[in-house]
Amino acid sequence: MLTILDEEFAPTTSCAVFVNAPLERITTFETERERTRLERNKDRPERERIHGPATVAVEPLNSDLAELLGRLDPLDMGPEATMELLAETGGGRWTALFDSSAADPAVDRAVGVLAEQLGTRGVVAAWRPHPAGTEAEEVDADGQYLDEDALGGAGVTGFAITDPSAGPPDFYLRQLHAEYAYDQWEFTDDGEYLDFEDPAAYELQRIPDRLTPERVVAYCRALGIDPFNAQFYGPRAVLLRRPAEPFDRVPRNRWP
Known part of the structure; x- marks a missing residue:
């Protein structure tokens, strides 16, 4: 199955968001949006105690994808x-977004806001392999996994x-x-077909x-995006x- 860097940085790479705007423009927008959100809470002591002063740190990076994701x-x-990583991609047309959420990357929820506020398109590509060790004979004709005890997670492939x-x-x-x-495969098909x-x-x-x-991959490439190619990302x-203040944090190598 195709993945980013052989799933070395899962679950961070289980979902990638691409916004059709330069890195600098998205950095400015995201920074100002975060500062505005924090500024609204400056008169609430309990919020400032948790979130600290209304500032957001911006650190420019220049490296390959593996080192960038490691941050x-x-x-x-x-x-x-x-933490949120904004990475320039090949050609500079699209900027990729990843975040530090362990279980449910929030970048896919942010792409609609970015599309509206920046007046541009966004693409969400999601993939999470179904648990290894589930044999072919354990799948019925409709693609349902018969041995639920073999499941260690849930597979998903998405494009939006x-x-x-x-x-x-x-x-x-x-x-x-x-x-x-919920113990079965489901398929969502919303919106008009696109020509590719x-x-x-x-x-x-x-x-x-x-x-x-x-x-x-084929759909993304039709839009100028090569999601599983590590060379497509960075170096900027x-x-x-x-x-x-994080609720709790776990090193990636200890995440299931």
């Missing part, structure tokens, strides 16, 4: 990611595009997901085959550190 360690266990024209609440123009949830899609694949019997990582990047 997000240790990971945050709480509801808020304390946000656009200001799509409107609130989330500004999703197109959304595709093949996800294992393969709609016939969405009729395949096995749900995991309808949206494979290979298909996500920015690390944003929010002045928040």
Whole structure:
């Protein structure tokens, strides 16, 4: 299965967000947005005690993707990611976003806000391999895993595009997901087909085959994005550190 750097930096790399704007523009927007949010809480002592003064640290970086992703360690266990990585990509058209959340990367939720505020498109590419060790004979004709005890997590493959024209609440123009949830595979197909899609694949019997990582790559490449190619990212990047006291943190090598 295609992954970023062979899953060495999972779960950080289980979801990547790309915004169609230069690194400098997104850095300025994200920094000002964070400062505004913190400024609103400056008169609330309990918030300042937790989050500290209304500042956000901006650290320019220049390195390969492995070293850049390593700067997000240790990971945050709480509801808020304390670090966000903005990485320039090949050609400079798209900027990639990753964060330090261990369980549920928040960057996919932020892409709609960025699309609206910056007046540009965003792309969300998600992939999480289904647990290894689940044999082919344990899958029925509909792609359902029969041995639930073998599951150590949930597989998902996703592709979505946000656009200001799509409107609130989330500004999703197109959304595709093949996800294992509640002991069964589910497929989401929202929005109009785009000219580079393969709609016939969405009729395949096995749900995991309808949206494979290979298909996500093909769709992303049609937009000028090469998500699984480590050379596509960097070397210029920015690390944003929010002045928040983490709920709890765990080194990446101790995360399941």
